[in-house]
Amino acid sequence: MKKTNIAIVALLASTMLVSSCASKKDLVNCQTENRELTANYQDAKEKLAASQARVSSLEDQLAQAKKDYASLQGSLDKSLNNANANNINISKLVDQINESNQYIRHLVEVKSKSDSLNMVLTNNLTRSLSKEEMKEVDVQVLKGVVYISLADNMLYKSGSYEINDRAQETLSKIAKIITDYKDYDVLIEGNTDNVPVNTAAPSMKNIRNNWDLSALRASSVVQYLIDHFGVAPKRLTAGGRGEYNPVASNDTELGKQRNRRTQIIITPKLDQFMDLIDKAPEESNNK
Known part of the structure; x- marks a missing residue:
């Protein structure tokens, strides 16, 4: 019996010893796990705080982005307007340019037509003149105007403004050209050299200077064209330029001879071009 009690006591002591060892190991394990959980919790807490800060920053950026978008939208709307x-305005400008271009094309067409008519006129005149007449007649087209320059000795009596017999044939050919081209006006322009007129000569009675002489000679040609060839007076203008429109130097006899001339200037009627100007497209006030 006594041996049995001793055995039981020994067994209980052994069991308590084993239980004590097991509990200590669990405690160590729990402490280790607790430290790990605490560390994980602290790390998660820090990460959460960082995430919240990031979210707050993103919210601020989003709010600024919305403001920028609203500003850009306003600028875009203004730009579109x-x-x-x-x-x-560009459309109106294009319309104005098109109108101006059309007007310019019209002017070019009129100018080309005028140049063509002038060339035909010149050719017709030069073909009608004889070789002898062409020696004393110069025909040119300058800037759309026909200039027929006649030497004074083929038109006037010596030292006078009266038309001579020789001039009739030449003036008849010029009169035909003037009559054929009814849309042209004609200026008869007298010119002299710089030698003063001989006022003592009977033919120069009441003539004060070269200007008087040049104007009277031009008037004589005008009157001759009207009286002998029926040229309409309203188409003719007489003018004198005296010695003040030379084409050569008066220092030589040949130069003086060239300056003593009468020019018949045939030009399109001015009112035709004035009509074109009146038809020019008006500039728009809308800019």
Whole structure:
């Protein structure tokens, strides 16, 4: 019996010893796990705080982005409005340019037509003149105007403004050209050299200077064209330029001879060009 009690006591002591060892190991394990959980919790807490800060920053950026978007949208709307207004102005400008281009083309066509008519006129005149007449007649077209220059000795009596018999044939050919081209006006322009007129000569009675002489000679040609060839007076103008429009130097006899001339200037009627100017496209006040 006594041996049995001793055995039981020994067994209980052994069991308590084993239980004590197991509990200590669990405690160590729990402490280790607790430290790990605490570390994980602290790390998660820090990460959460960082995430919240990031979210707050993103929210601020989003709010700023919305403001920037609203500003850009306003600028875009304003630009679109300005673009629409500019498109309207550009459209008007294009219309004005097209009108101006059409007007310019019309002027070019008229100018080309005028040049062509002048060339035909010149050719017709030069073909009608004889070789002898061409020696004393110079025909040119300058800037759309026909200039027929006649030497004074083929038109006037010596030292006078009266038309001579020789001039009739030449003036008849010029009169035909003038009559054929009814849309042209004609200026008869007298010119002299710089030698003073001999006022003592009977033919120069009441003539004060070269200007008087040049004007009277031009008037004589005008009157001759009207009286002998029926040229309409309203188409003719007589003018004198005296010695003040030389084409050569008066220092030589040949130069003086060239300066003593009468020019018949045939030009398109001015009112035709004035009509074209009146038809020019008006500039728009809308800019």
